[in-house]
Amino acid sequence: MENELFMNAGASSHTPVMTSPSSSPAMLNWVSMETQPVDPSLGCNLFWEKSTEQSIFHSALSSLVSSPTPSNSNFSGGENVVIRELIGRLSNIGDIYGTPASNGNVSGSCYATPMSSPTPGRMMVTKTTMPITEFSGDPGFAERAARFSCFGSRSFNGRTNSPFPINNEQPVATNEKMPRISSSPVLKPLVSHVPAGESSGEYSRKRKAKSKQNSPSTVSPSKEIEEKEDSDPKRCKKSEDNGDKTKSIDPYKDYIHVRARRGQATDSHSLAERVRREKISERMKLLQDLVPGCNKVTGKALMLDEIINYVQSLQRQVEFLSMKLSSVNTRLDFNMDALLSKDIFPSSNNLMHHQHVLQLDSSAETLLGDHHNNNLRLNPDISCNNIINPSETSETRSFISHLPTLAHFTDSISQYSTFSEDDLTSIIQMGFAQNRLHELNHGSSKQVPSHMKAEL
Amino acid sequence: MVESLFPSIENTSESSPESRRKKPRISEMAEIESRRINEESLKRWKTNRVQQIYASKLVEALRRVRQRSSTSTETDKVVSGAAREIRETADRVLAASARGTTRWSRAILASRVRAKLKKHRKAKKSTGNCKSRKGVTETNRIKLPAVERKLKILGRLVPGCRKVSVPNLLDEATDYIAALEMQVRAMEALAELLTAAAPRTTLTGT
Numbered sequence: 001m002e003n004e005l006f007m008n009a010g011a012s013s014h015t016p017v018m019t020s021p022s023s024s025p026a027m028l029n030w031v032s033m034e035t036q037p038v039d040p041s042l043g044c045n046l047f048w049e050k051s052t053e054q055s056i057f058h059s060a061l062s063s064l065v066s067s068p069t070p071s072n073s074n075f076s077g078g079e080n081v082v083i084r085e086l087i088g089r090l091s092n093i094g095d096i097y098g099t100p101a102s103n104g105n106v107s108g109s110c111y112a113t114p115m116s117s118p119t120p121g122r123m124m125v126t127k128t129t130m131p132i133t134e135f136s137g138d139p140g141f142a143e144r145a146a147r148f149s150c151f152g153s154r155s156f157n158g159r160t161n162s163p164f165p166i167n168n169e170q171p172v173a174t175n176e177k178m179p180r181i182s183s184s185p186v187l188k189p190l191v192s193h194v195p196a197g198e199s200s201g202e203y204s205r206k207r208k209a210k211s212k213q214n215s216p217s218t219v220s221p222s223k224e225i226e227e228k229e230d231s232d233p234k235r236c237k238k239s240e241d242n243g244d245k246t247k248s249i250d251p252y253k254d255y256i257h258v259r260a261r262r263g264q265a266t267d268s269h270s271l272a273e274r275v276r277r278e279k280i281s282e283r284m285k286l287l288q289d290l291v292p293g294c295n296k297v298t299g300k301a302l303m304l305d306e307i308i309n310y311v312q313s314l315q316r317q318v319e320f321l322s323m324k325l326s327s328v329n330t331r332l333d334f335n336m337d338a339l340l341s342k343d344i345f346p347s348s349n350n351l352m353h354h355q356h357v358l359q360l361d362s363s364a365e366t367l368l369g370d371h372h373n374n375n376l377r378l379n380p381d382i383s384c385n386n387i388i389n390p391s392e393t394s395e396t397r398s399f400i401s402h403l404p405t406l407a408h409f410t411d412s413i414s415q416y417s418t419f420s421e422d423d424l425t426s427i428i429q430m431g432f433a434q435n436r437l438h439e440l441n442h443g444s445s446k447q448v449p450s451h452m453k454a455e456l
Numbered sequence: 457m458v459e460s461l462f463p464s465i466e467n468t469s470e471s472s473p474e475s476r477r478k479k480p481r482i483s484e485m486a487e488i489e490s491r492r493i494n495e496e497s498l499k500r501w502k503t504n505r506v507q508q509i510y511a512s513k514l515v516e517a518l519r520r521v522r523q524r525s526s527t528s529t530e531t532d533k534v535v536s537g538a539a540r541e542i543r544e545t546a547d548r549v550l551a552a553s554a555r556g557t558t559r560w561s562r563a564i565l566a567s568r569v570r571a572k573l574k575k576h577r578k579a580k581k582s583t584g585n586c587k588s589r590k591g592v593t594e595t596n597r598i599k600l601p602a603v604e605r606k607l608k609i610l611g612r613l614v615p616g617c618r619k620v621s622v623p624n625l626l627d628e629a630t631d632y633i634a635a636l637e638m639q640v641r642a643m644e645a646l647a648e649l650l651t652a653a654a655p656r657t658t659l660t661g662t
Contacts, residue, residue, distance in 0.1 A: 287633070290634065304603060304606035307610060311613045314636040317640045319543050321643035321644060322539050322546055322643065325647050326542045
C-alpha cells in the first residue's frame with residue numbers, strides 16, 4: 001500500500017492543500033498514537049492500513065512525493081511536502097481525532113500530547129515527527145511567520161538553525177497548550193508560501209530529482225511506513241553528521257535516518273553507503289571552492305591531486321617566507337615596531353638606484369610564489385644577490401608588465417610538481433600568483449615586486 | 457601597526473572569486489555541519505580580526521626569535537635553522553589562532569612537546585622499530601585505489617591527521633588550507649614591510 005502511494009507520486013500533481021505545517025506533526029502524532037495500543041513496533045503502518053481516510057492519505061502522500069524537494073533541505077524539503085499534504089488531510093479529516101498530542105519530548109511540536117503515551121510510541125512518534133516538529137514550533141512559528149515572507153525551505157533551513165534550537169528547548173507545557181486549530185490558520189498563509197518559496201528558490205533546479213525525497217539525514221513519516229524494518233537496523237547507525245536540527249531537538253535521536261530514494265536499493269547497507277558518499281562529496285565540494293583551479297577537474301582522484309598540490313605549495317610558500325623573514329630578522333637589529341609603524345611604500349627610485357634596495361625588494365616578490373622556494377635551494381647566500389641584480393631589474397620590470405596579464409592560473413597548479421627551478425617564465429603562469437596579483441595591484445608594493453631570486 | 461599589513465589583503469581576499477563562489481554555495485547547502493565548517497572555519501580565516509591577531513602574534517614571535525638569534529654567529533646553517541624556527545613559530549601561532557577547535561592545530565601545538573620527548577627517547581630507543589615498520593609496509597603493500605592513496609598522502613600533509621576518517625580528514629584539510637592561506641598572506645605582507653623598510657635604516661647591507 002505504501003508503495004502505491006509513491007507510485008502515484010509521479011502521476012499526481014502537487015496539490016497545494018496547505019493549512020499549516022504544524023498540523024502535520026499533529027496528524028502524525030495521533031497517527032502514531034493510534035498505533036500504539038495496537039502494535040508500537042509496527043508504528044504507523046498499522047494505522048495507515050486501518051485508516052478510513054486511506055484514499056486521502058494516498059493522494060496526500062502521492063502529492064508529497066511529487067512535490068519538489070530541494071536537496072539542500074535535508075528533511076525539511078521533503079517534510080514540507082509531507083507536512084503540507086498531511087495538514088491538508090488533517091484539515092479535511094477535521095477534528096475527528098480530537099486534539100492531537102504531540103510528543104512532549106519532541107519539544108518542537110506544537111501539539112503536545114496531553115495523553116500519557118508509552119515511551120516506545122513516543123519514540124516512534126519522535127522519529128517520525130522529529131523533523132516535522134521543527135516546523136511546528138508554534139510559539140516561535142508565528143513570530144517567524146511574521147519575519148519571513150518567503151517560507152521556502154531554503155529560508156526554512158536558514159532559520160532552523162537559530163530559532164528551532166531555542167524553540168525546541170521550550171518546555172513541553174507551552175506546546176501542549178497550543179491548540180491545534182488555533183495555530184492552523186496562523187500557519188496557513190505561511191504554508192502557502194512554502195511551495196512558492198520552494199519553486200522560486202534556487203533549489204528549483206533540484207526539482208528534477210523528484211525521486212530524491214530527502215537528503216539522507218532526514219526522516220519522513222511515509223518513510224517510516226515503508227522502511228520500518230530498515231529503519232530498525234539503522235538505529236545502530238553512526239550518529240555523527242546528524243543535522244543540527246535533529247541534534248538540538250531530540251535527545252533520543254542519536255542516529256541518522258536515511259530515506260531510500262525511489263528506484264534505489266533500500267538495503268540498510270546501501271543506504272548507509274549513500275549517506276557516507278554524500279557526506280564525502282559535500283566536503284569535496286567545499287574543498288573545490290577553496291582550492292583554485294579545481295572547477296575544471298572532475299572526479300575525486302583528480303581533485304585530491306589538486307588539493308594535495310595546493311597544500312604542498314602553500315607549505316612551501318610558508319617555508320620560503322619563513323626563510324625570508326629569518327634573513328630579514330638577522331639583517332635588522334633595530335626595533336621591529338619602528339619598522340611596522342610606518343607604512344612603507346618603496347618608491348621606484350629605490351629600485352633603480354640602489355642595488356641593495358633591489359636586492360631586498362627582490363625578496364619581497366610575492367608573485368613568484370613557489371619559485372622562491374625553489375630558488376632557496378639555489379642560492380641561499382645573500383651576498384650573491386648583487387650579481388644577479390642587474391639581470392633581475394629587467395626581469396622585475398618584465399614581471400611588473402606581466403602582472404596585469406596574469407589573469408588565469410588554471411593549469412598552474414598542475415605545474416607545481418613539474419616546475420623547474422630555473423624556469424622563470426613558468427612562474428608567470430603560476431596559478432597561485434593570482435592572489436598575489438590582487439595584492440600587488442591593490443597594495444603599495446606594486447613597484448616593489450622584483451625577482452625573488454635575488455633575495456637569497 | 458599590524459593593521460597596515462592587511463588593508464589591501466583583506467579587500468582582495470574578500471573579492472576573490474573563491475569567496476564569491478563560496479557564499480552562494482553556503483546559502484544553498486542546508487547541511488548544518490557543512491555550513492558550520494564553511495562559515496566558521498573559512499570565513500574565520502578571512503576575517504580581519506583573525507589576521508590582525510595572527511600578525512601581531514607573529515611579530516612578537518619573530519622579535520623573540522630575532523633576539524635569540526642575534527646573539528649567535530652568522531652562518532649558513534644558522535640561517536636555515538632560523539628559517540625553520542620561524543616557520544615553526546609561525547605554525548604555532550597559526551595553530552594558536554585556531555583555538556584548538558581543529559585537529560591539526562592541536563597536533564601542531566602538541567608536536568613541540570612531542571619533539572622534546574622524542575629527544576629523550578631517542579637515546580634509549582634503537583632503530584629496529586623503524587626497520588620493522590618499513591619492512592611491513594613493503595611486504596604488505598598492495599596497490600590501494602588511487603583515491604585512497606591520495607587520501608593517505610593528504611593525511612600526511614595535514615598535521616595530525618594520519619589516521620583520521622575520510623570525512624573528518626576533508627574537514628580538517630578545508631580548515632587547514634584556509635589557515636595556510638591566511639598565514640601565507642600575513643607572512644608575505646610582513647616580509648614586504650620589513651624588507652622594504654630595511655634599506656631605509658640599513659643602506660649598507662651585508
